[in-house]
Amino acid sequence: MRKVRLGENGPLVGAVGLGCMSFGGIYGSTTREDSHATLKTALDLGVNHLDVANIYGAGVCEEVMGDFFRANGNRDQFVIATKGGIQTGPNRDFINTKAYLTACIDASLKRLGTDHVELYYIHRRDHRVPIEDVMETLIGFIEAGKIGAIGFSEIAPATLVQAAEIHPVAAVQSEYSLWTRLPELGMLRTCKSLGTSFVSFSPLGRGMLTDVELDPASFAADDFRKPNPRFTEPHFSSNVGSVRQLNAIARREGIPTATLALAWTFHRAEDSIAIPGTRSADHLTENAAAADFVLSSDLLDEIEDLLPFGWAEGSRYTEAQSRGVENSY
Known part of the structure; x- marks a missing residue:
């Protein structure tokens, strides 16, 4: 795979990594055996970058x-990346204090069975804590050998720019696909x-930009997509109609839709x-094939x-899902 x-x-990684959120059953039931088989396949394919977070499956994924x-x-x-900074449960909050982030990284390392991760993301910014203080905490994690590099999400x-003035930021992750193109604005x-x-x-648009026809009625009650505007009517039917055009192109080219959609991002x-x-x-x-297509x-x-910029109907998140996301584009 292309690196x-x-x-x-930082280290060289495959252009296609593996998001491990689904290992906790968040998008449907699964088993540890299936998840382990996926990890084994990842190695065989050259997919060596794994992305997870402490809150995925309440720690189960790690x-x-x-x-x-x-x-x-x-x-x-x-090459492992994990994230911290979100407090879940009835008192859901974003917390970037040194004490809380230290508890997050230490618990993640214990679950992962390792003494360090190559990349550590602030999952959501807590604007009660100055960015200078957040970076000081993360630099301390580097000096302690707990993390190799700093990242931010959303x-x-x-x-x-503010964070990078203090210390290099290795990575930023944002939602980006054929149906979510905000990162192109800056x-x-x-x-x-x-x-x-x-x-x-x-x-892959949470499963939309693939050859699997989704049925929101079958989503579990706690599925992230269940209340999401793009998966509710009338938006969902309109979005499916648009995606079918992409499916047709992929069939004509003789490749899976997922491969085509991922190749577009690259x-x-x-x-x-x-x-x-x-x-x-x-x-x-199918995903790994996109790295070299x-x-x-x-x-x-x-x-x-x-599928021009802005074709997808419905907001990217519900109001509750959008909390903590910085949208100052």
């Missing part, structure tokens, strides 16, 4: 990964200018990393004509 550097001076590393003795074959370009350019890697999460965001989530080894294989200019133009 890119994670951060200006535990599943830690069990895999302990059973196979292959922790050093992966921040605005201005926040990245974040992609800012990352490039600062030597920060851009990491696309949900690059064309639009040069040297970016995509972290589509899956608990299926077969789907991971080259889009012709004619094919790119055709996709842009059919």
Whole structure:
């Protein structure tokens, strides 16, 4: 698989990584055996960058990964990123204090069965804590050997600039795909200018930009997509109609829709990393193929004509889901 550097001076990772959120059953039931099979397939395919967070499955996702590393003795074959800074439960909040982030990283390392992770993200910014204080905490984690590099999730370009003035920021992850293109309004350019890697999460539109026909009626009550405006009517039916045009192009080209959609992100965001989530080894294989698939200019133009900027109906998040996201584009 084609490799890119994670951060200006960081390790080389496959352009396609693996989002491990689904290992906790968040998008449907799964087993540890299935998750471990997916991790094994990842190694076989050259997918060596794993992305997780302390809140995914209330820590279960990290535990599943830690069990895999302990059973196979292959922790050093992966570049791991995890996240902290969100307090879940009835008192949901974003907390970036030194004490809270220290508790987050220490608990994550224990679950993962490792003494360090290569990349640590602030999952959501807590604006009660100055960015200078947040960076001081993260730099302390680097000095203590707990993390290799600093990252932020769902921040605005201005926040990245402020943070990078204090210490290099290796990566920023934002939702980016054919149906969510906000990073094109400034974040992609800012990352490039600062030597920060851009990491696309949900690059397959939470399952929409694939060959699997979704049925929101079948979503579990706690499925993130259940209340999401893009998955509710009348928006969902309109979005499905648009995606079917992409499906038709992929069939004509003889490739899975997921491969085509991911390849598009790499064309639009040069040297970016995509972290589509899956608990299926077969789907991971489709995703990995995108790293080396080259889009012709004619094919790119055709996709842009059919699915132009802003084509998706419905807001990206509900009001509750959007809390903590910086949208100052």
